[in-house]
Amino acid sequence: MWPGDVVRVGAVGLRTRPMRAFLSALGIAIGIAAMVAVVGVSSSSRADLDRALAALGTNLLTVSPGSTLTGEKAQLPLESEAMVGRIAPIRDVSAIGLLDDAKVYRTGEMPETETKGIAAYAARTDLREAIGAELRSGAWLNAATGSFPATVLGSAAADRLGIGHAGPDVQVLIGGRWFTVIGILDRAPLAPELDTAALVGWPAAQAGLGFDGHPTTIYTRSQDASVEDVRDVLGATANPEAPNEVEVSRPSDALAARKAAGEAFTGLLLGLGAVALLVGGVGVANTMVISVLERRSEIGLRRSLGATRGQVRTQFLAESLLLSALGGVGGAVIGALVTSIYALYQGWPVVIPAWAVAGGVAATLVIGAMAGLYPAVRASRLSPTEALATT
Template sequence: MTASTTRSRLLGSDVARLGVSGLVSRPTRAVLSALGIAIGIAAMIAVVGISTSSRAELAATLDELGTNLLSASQGKDVFGEAVDLPLTAEASVGRTRGVESAATTGTVADTGVYRSSAIPAGNTNGITVRSASPTLLEVLDASVAEGVWLTEGTARYPVVVLGAEAAARLGVTEPGRHVLIGGSAFVVAGILEPVPLAAEIDSSALIGEEAAEALAGSPVHPTSVYVRADPDRVEQVRDLLARAIQPKNPTEVEVTRPSDALAAQQAADQAFTGLLVGLGGVALLVGGIGVANTMVISVLERRREIGLRRALGATRAHIRRQFLAEALFLSLLGGVAGVLLGVAVTALFAALRGWPPAIPPVVLVAGLVATLVIGALAGLWPAVRAARIPPTEALQS
């Protein structure tokens, strides 16, 4: 007569049930352990999501404003002194092949802007008085938030248009108010929306060229020339711009593309994002250590359970799977919570900044995969340790 033996089996559904039951029986500890994982994943997803949303906003801004804006400004001579751009700069640039439109601004030196005569001289709040050509608004693709822009008719009179930041610093919220410029009362004709590609305009008080000449007592030389180039010929125009403005000394003119500055700023933000993602990774590692600690304690507390299951036929492999599954579920709990929290933080921050929320799906998937890897690594040693406990020793504990 032959004896038959039946090998003990543990189905996948049984492994899942045992793993979940281990967490449910200790909910407080499970939540606290999963919290470390959640914080790490949330930090990483939020940082990447905010950075991606910022890039999406930048791309939308550049699509709207274009990358064909060039800016030329005063350079320096061999002695390090700023060189005035010629009064004919706008006309000269306008005749350059590939240029669609041009405009200039000129700084009116030693002239402050004050809300009233009660403001002490010198307290200008960092507002610069600039002359502006009538085409400036069109070239910068800027818009007026309140009121109207300067015209050829109003440019010769004491009329001013304030940049968004300048208006805020002066406390001017609507057109029709008066401000003092160079001791003379100027009526505010308009307030501009922020100009992303020419941030210096935001903190400027813009007046007509003739009004600026009257304040300065002489023609005001341009300090900046803004050019819209044919999108297909931006680089060619960039190479010709300095020579068109200063034919004899083109090295005394600095030519830039404002969109490049925004892109450079974005690159710096990405480097900072990398640092924050690294910090999120550290938090995730700490969370993994917390999971490992929780599983070690769980093994110590459940030695009798382990011994009883071994006595009833459970193999070492079954015990390993049980505790490894528990670690994976614990990490997955933190991962899901972290993903949801990271998405919520990104959406909230983007909404407050007026950005389109953008989180690459691969980041969400990578976050969950990272939690499973952390859970597997954190739970492997406790699971092996649990499987190696002799049944008799476990039952006696």
């Protein structure tokens, strides 16, 4: 038979039993939609992460104190920030210092234990430029406000304190003293510790909160080509007397780890989608077997009129492939729509890999061929007399 004839003959069974065909195709469509949506949402998320990294840069390195040989918390020297700044490829240096005893509260009536996980830090005025953070509201610390009781809150800290905007009439209690909230940071992907922080000027922290001046995290921006070389010497430069007590980390590595975790999660969901696809294939096989049993008289009549076994086998195999193709195309469209809607809702770029769509449709054809092979062979083996005897 010509290809057009094969398609027309294969479509007869679908047209005569539309509800059964729809339900069988739906099983395939669910599996393909799940696979396309998982790959699309994951790809869109990674594209948004890559876009953020491209905007913020991956050349940010951090230095923090590690542990001493006795297991106690180490301390960076007072001069560590200045010494790190003398490394030639480094172009930006800034620091924060943790204020251990300065708890942050919205009012003086809050119980001491209700800190909401907010930490207070002394911050340099050039910190925001070093970490690439943006302001959600208000202004950043400068040489003037850094000497007075003024604070800038991280995005999560502001939310937990119930503060929506900065202003001269908005105050929080830090270490028993009132500080005016002059600014609120937006989320800082490369410095997530600042999201739950209340930042005060370095001079104000030393004058009013008992800060000893030792930095707890130093942020550096280096030339892109020299990041690894700078990382190798940061520990010895920050604390020449005890370089083993210094931890050098790279926030972009944490983002890479998150990306790897997202890929592992994607693999898990793809496995679930494959199971759904397999279930859909079983549904197609079941439909085709039932179709062969119900159409024995039709098969016998066709054989009596001269149809060969190969033509009968082709007819039922074509019907199975058409059924699977309908489910595959429908599932790909549904998966693409789900990806687009979710990505736009999250503010991500919409990325639907072509290989995911093509692979999904190809997988349905393979599943359809495997599911329809046995019923097609069974139909072709029916003798005309045996098939007509069942009518």
